[in-house]
Amino acid sequence: MAADAVGCYGLPEMTRHLSCSPDETVAAGRDLARRLDPGATVALEGELGAGKTHFVRGLVAGWGGAEDATSPTFSLVHEYPTPRGPVFHLDLYRAASADEVWSAAHDELEAPHGLVVVEWADRFPGLLPSACLKVRLTHAGDGRREIVIEP
Numbered sequence: 360m361a362a363d364a365v366g367c368y369g370l371p372e373m374t375r376h377l378s379c380s381p382d383e384t385v386a387a388g389r390d391l392a393r394r395l396d397p398g399a400t401v402a403l404e405g406e407l408g409a410g411k412t413h414f415v416r417g418l419v420a421g422w423g424g425a426e427d428a429t430s431p432t433f434s435l436v437h438e439y440p441t442p443r444g445p446v447f448h449l450d451l452y453r454a455a456s457a458d459e460v461w462s463a464a465h466d467e468l469e470a471p472h473g474l475v476v477v478e479w480a481d482r483f484p485g486l487l488p489s490a491c492l493k494v495r496l497t498h499a500g501d502g503r504r505e506i507v508i509e510p
């Protein structure tokens with residue numbers, strides 16, 4: 360793959376970061392958000408505790424949002440207002456079916472506005488727009504996480 364190949368949203372085909380702390384994972388989210396325009400969808404993958412919600416916290420902060428992202432335990436989607444537009448945070452971990460997710464968030468998923476970010480996106484992959492950015496977090500030992508961003 361050419362180093363300068365460009366995927367969707369004008370980002371490089373793939374970038375890889377090593378985060379050594381929760382704060383560094385937040386910072387990686389913040390850096391990515393600054394490169395994203397309204398209408399983008401980010402699909403987050405990674406096992407339990409991989410740092411997905413910390414990354415979302417960074418995305419919200421990167422758009423200037425004041426509120427700290429937490430897991431939307433009792434609702435499927437949570438909206439964080441920011442000066443650049445809303446960040447919609449979906450967490451599909453407890454979703455029972457694709458239909459349930461669709462009912463709760465079809466407006467955002469079908470015609471994204473603001474920034475749409477989906478934890479456990481791989482549970483119902485058919486729901487996401489084809490032009491979306493995949494971010495995969497994996498445990499890399501000693502509190503480190505590998506973060507791979509793939510348009």
Ligand SMILES: Nc1ncnc2c1ncn2[C@@H]1O[C@H](COP(=O)(O)OP(=O)(O)OP(=O)(O)O)[C@@H](O)[C@H]1O
Pocket residue numbers: 378379380381382383384405406407408409410411412413414430452478502503504
């Ligand atoms: N480098 C790191 N990046 C992110 N989190 C880290 C890191 N090192 C340790 N942690 C810890 O791992 C946990 C990650 O929690 P977080 O809620 O962000 O993960 P998650 O992937 O959203 O989990 P879940 O699958 O339950 O939604 C936190 O307790 C955090 O302090």
Ligand SMILES: [Mg+2]
Pocket residue numbers: 411412430478
């Ligand atoms: Mg989470």
